[in-house]
Every structure is written in C-alpha cells, then in structure tokens.
Amino acid sequence: DAGVIQSPRHEVTEMGQEVTLRCKPISGHNSLFWYRQTMMRGLELLIYFNNNVPIDDSGMPEDRFSAKMPNASFSTLKIQPSEPRDSAVYFCASSGTGGNQPQHFGDGTRLSIL
Amino acid sequence: QKEVEQNSGPLSVPEGAIASLNCTYSDRGSQSFFWYRQYSGKSPELIMFIYSNGDKEDGRFTAQLNKASQYVSLLIRDSQPSDSATYLCAGPSGGSYIPTFGRGTSLIVHP
Numbered sequence: 001d002a003g004v005i006q007s008p009r010h011e012v013t014e015m016g017q018e019v020t021l022r023c024k025p026i027s028g029h030n031s032l033f034w035y036r037q038t039m040m041r042g043l044e045l046l047i048y049f050n051n052n053v054p055i056d057d058s059g060m061p062e063d064r065f066s067a068k069m070p071n072a073s074f075s076t077l078k079i080q081p082s083e084p085r086d087s088a089v090y091f092c093a094s095s096g097t098g099g100n101q102p103q104h105f106g107d108g109t110r111l112s113i114l
Numbered sequence: 115q116k117e118v119e120q121n122s123g124p125l126s127v128p129e130g131a132i133a134s135l136n137c138t139y140s141d142r143g144s145q146s147f148f149w150y151r152q153y154s155g156k157s158p159e160l161i162m163f164i165y166s167n168g169d170k171e172d173g174r175f176t177a178q179l180n181k182a183s184q185y186v187s188l189l190i191r192d193s194q195p196s197d198s199a200t201y202l203c204a205g206p207s208g209g210s211y212i213p214t215f216g217r218g219t220s221l222i223v224h225p
Contacts, residue, residue, distance in 0.1 A: 033212075042217040043158070043202065056212070091157055100146040100165060103204075103213065105157040 002026070004106035006092050012112045018080040021109045024073055025094030033103060034067055034077050035091040043091070049075065050097070082113045117141055117207035120216035127223055133190040135219050137203030140184070147186045148213060149177060150202040158202055162188060193223040 005024040013019060025032045033048040047057040049069045057067070064083070069075040079086055089110050093103040117140045127133045137147070146165045150158035164170045164177040164186065178187040186205065190197055200220050204213035 043215040045212070045214075048212060100163075100211070102148050102160045102163055104160065108157050 004092055004094050004104055006090075006106035006109055008109060009107060010110045010112075012114065013082060014114050015083055016081045017113075018078065019082045019086075019111060019113075021077040021090050021092075021111070023075045023077070023092030023106060025075070025092070026104055027073070028096070029094035029104075030072075030097040031095045031101070031103075032069060032075050033093040033095075034075070035093065035105075036088045037091060037108075038088045046077070084113045087111055087113050118203055118205050118214045118216040120201075120203055120219050122217055122219060124220040124222050127193050127221070129193060129195060129223055129225050131193050131223075133193045133197065133221055133223065135188040135190075135201050135203075135221065136185060137187070137205075137216055138185045139205050139207065141205070141207040142181075142184065144181075144205045144207060146213075147177070147179060147203065147205040149175075149186075149188045150204065150215075152200045152202060152218065154199070190221075193221075195223050195225055197221060198223050 007022045031050050034046040035043050037043045046059045047067045052069045067077045089108045091105050091108045093105045095101040095103045119138045149162040151161045152158045162177040164179045167181050170177045174191045176189040200218040202218045203216040207214040
C-alpha cells in the first residue's frame, strides 16, 4: 500500500511568496494531520482534520497559514505571504478513526524562505 | 510545560548494550502511547505502541508503561549503530485522543 504522499519534497522561495504544500493520505484513513518541525520547537501540530472537517486549528501560528481538505484523498497547507521564520520541515500524517490509532507520516516538505 | 516530556540527550551507548529511553506525561487519563524513530533528514516512523500497563516486546524492542508513575519507556536490546536516531514518544493529552509528541531523545550507538 502507498503511504502518505507529500509534495513537493523541497521548496525554496523568497519571502512574500505564496507557498502551497500538498498531501495525499493513506486510503481509508479518516484523520489527517499537518505538523511543523524545527530544531527549536520540535514537532508541532498545526491542524488536524477528521472526515475532511477541520477539528482543531489552534496550532496554526497565524492567519497567514490556512489548510483545506476538499476530499478524503487530498489536503493542502498554504502560507501567504511566507516569511523566513516559516522555514521548517512540514509533515503530513494520517491515521484511522478513533482513539489509539497511530499516525503514519509522509516524507515531509523541507521549506526554505529566503 | 509540554504534557509529554523527554530528555533530549544525546544518550550514548556502546554497541551491544541496552539503550533505555524514557518519557513522562502529565495527563493521567492517557491510555495509549507510541514510540517513533526518526533518522536525520527523514520522517518519524512508528516502531512500538502500548495501551496497557506493563511490558510489550517486539524483537529487540520493549515498551514499558507505568500509569501510576506516569512514565513510558523504550528499551532497545543489543543496540546497533543503525539504531542511532531520535526517538519520539507520543501520547494523548489534554483530554484529546490526538497524540502529543515529546521533543525526542537522540540516541547514539557507537561501535
């Protein structure tokens, strides 16, 4: 089975530009998570969806960040406008429904904002 | 204070030794815990999960959960240099079933 698929793997862009990260969860998984990982702050949960509905976006740092899940097989995380402090590795993960379900991570997008 | 705490390390052990990684948590209602391994430049990979008090063994890995003392451990027997990675503990917190991740412990297994 295919795992969680993220694109692009690497993104380098100048500050002020719009950045869109994409994720395809594992088929049949009902929950999808977006994380950001930095050396300073570790792995931070930004937002998660259950059955395509955003459940908790309290981890989204500010209004420049937005996430959508138009269907069960696709999600995007958008940053507009981007800033150098947004540079990090962004992971998408998915899991089955309900408690006690482990998350399966994609390979991540390494984002550098110049 | 994060609700799932880990010592950042690094923990250095010789090849063949037992590596012991620990994690404490604050939510007494937490029911399940996960251990992930993350190699440098890679994504977290699930290696163990434990739901009940006691020990759970899988090959060279043993997860231990002590709900009374609110800690969970990961033991790696016969450590190999290929085990060198960061190990992340994750468990539900704040009444949510969504796992909160610790900062991770860096493990170095030297030949």
